[in-house]
Amino acid sequence: MALINLSKREIHCKIVYYGPGRCGKTTNLLYIYNAMNNKARGKMLTIETKGERTLFFDLLPLNLGKINGFDIRIQLYTVPGQTIYKATRKLVLKGVDGLVFVADYLKVRHEKNIESLQDLHRNLLEHNLTLEEIPIILQFNKCDLVPTPIPTLTEEELETDLNRELKTKIFEAAATKGIGVFETLKEISKRTVHYVATKHLLT
Amino acid sequence: MADLVLTASVLKETKIQIENTLIKAGVNTVLLIDEAGNIVVACGHKINNMDTTSLAALAAANFGAASQIAKLIGEDDFALLFHKGKKGSIHVARIGTDLILVTIFGDNVSLGLIRLRVAQLARTIGKAFGQK
Numbered sequence: 001m002a003l004i005n006l007s008k009r010e011i012h013c014k015i016v017y018y019g020p021g022r023c024g025k026t027t028n029l030l031y032i033y034n035a036m037n038n039k040a041r042g043k044m045l046t047i048e049t050k051g052e053r054t055l056f057f058d059l060l061p062l063n064l065g066k067i068n069g070f071d072i073r074i075q076l077y078t079v080p081g082q083t084i085y086k087a088t089r090k091l092v093l094k095g096v097d098g099l100v101f102v103a104d105y106l107k108v109r110h111e112k113n114i115e116s117l118q119d120l121h122r123n124l125l126e127h128n129l130t131l132e133e134i135p136i137i138l139q140f141n142k143c144d145l146v147p148t149p150i151p152t153l154t155e156e157e158l159e160t161d162l163n164r165e166l167k168t169k170i171f172e173a174a175a176t177k178g179i180g181v182f183e184t185l186k187e188i189s190k191r192t193v194h195y196v197a198t199k200h201l202l203t
Numbered sequence: 204m205a206d207l208v209l210t211a212s213v214l215k216e217t218k219i220q221i222e223n224t225l226i227k228a229g230v231n232t233v234l235l236i237d238e239a240g241n242i243v244v245a246c247g248h249k250i251n252n253m254d255t256t257s258l259a260a261l262a263a264a265n266f267g268a269a270s271q272i273a274k275l276i277g278e279d280d281f282a283l284l285f286h287k288g289k290k291g292s293i294h295v296a297r298i299g300t301d302l303i304l305v306t307i308f309g310d311n312v313s314l315g316l317i318r319l320r321v322a323q324l325a326r327t328i329g330k331a332f333g334q335k
């Protein structure tokens with residue numbers, strides 16, 4: 001649910017990072033938080049358990065500057081990826097304007113990636129939303145592990161599993177090192193703002 | 204959930220309503236937010252020294268969680284959400300279908316008065332926003 005303040009000429013959009021537990025959603029936000037200067041970002045809010053797993057959500061507010069005379073404010077959220085937090089994920093999706101689906105290169109997460117994308121479909125439907133409408137892009141995270149002995153999936157496998165129907169843009173990433181993080185953010189911000197602006201004929 | 208498009212006149216009208224019914228009654232801070240946690244209107248002299256962005260996001264999430272808990276125990280929704288502190292308390296209530304009013308007040312104001320005034324505001328603000 002975007003908020004458009006015509007009096008202050010501000011557009012507020014909500015972008016949610018979705019994906020299975022431990023795929024690196026929080027790591028994406030932390031990297032962005034640490035790399036951006038104070039002016040462009042607000043406080044990062046995290047609600048997590050003692051073991052650093054997201055319990056409710058992370059929130060990072062960003063100020064992306066002006067587009068067509070409108071100040072663009074983006075709220076980045078992450079969901080808790082663990083299966084048991086389904087109800088919480090659905091709450092975080094409330095009012096979503098754009099999505100990043102973060103998939104995990106680890107071979108052991110093969111099923112979890114697919115389950116999480118199905119879970120996203122179901123949760124969106126419960127909000128009467130579909131992925132035909134809401135902009136979404138894919139991030140294949142932990143690509144730094146591919147050349148190591150740790151068993152990983154191939155890019156082709158991830159594509160077949162996750163992008164057969166979506167047919168959207170894919171970003172390779174290693175969020176801990178910041179690889180692909182800003183590329184992902186830039187693309188989803190662009191698509192989200194475009195989606196909201198055209199919906200309200202602001203362009 | 205539809206996007207909210209706010210015009211200067213609706214914002215001004217809402218702000219005046221909140222000032223008159225709650226701030227003048229001694230309330231510190233009032234945030235009108237949407238269900239996604241965006242701030243629609245913020246009132247009170249303390250808002251500049253407060254992390255209102257986090258507050259709005261948490262209040263929306265807290266309210267959403269409480270609504271889901273209500274459903275799990277067979278209620279439609281809880282009529283109010285209230286947290287009492289030693290000096291400050293917070294009252295959260297639904298306004299219309301997709302707005303939430305967060306009221307923060309000290310021990311100089313009674314909960315009864317807040318409930319009464321918020322109910323009043325729910326009607327007038329609902330009208331200003333065209334009560335979707």
Ligand SMILES: Nc1nc2c(ncn2[C@@H]2O[C@H](COP(=O)(O)OP(=O)(O)OP(=O)(O)O)[C@@H](O)[C@H]2O)c(=O)[nH]1
Nearest residue numbers: 021022023024025026027054080081142174175176
């Ligand atoms: N090797 C490698 N590890 C990563 C990468 N990104 C994240 N990790 C690690 O994966 C673990 C989980 O990362 P988080 O960002 O907390 O995962 P999350 O998706 O927020 O998990 P939940 O909150 O449970 O949903 C951490 O130990 C990270 O350091 C990456 O690109 N490469």
Ligand SMILES: [Mg+2]
Nearest residue numbers: 025026053054
């Ligand atoms: Mg997390």
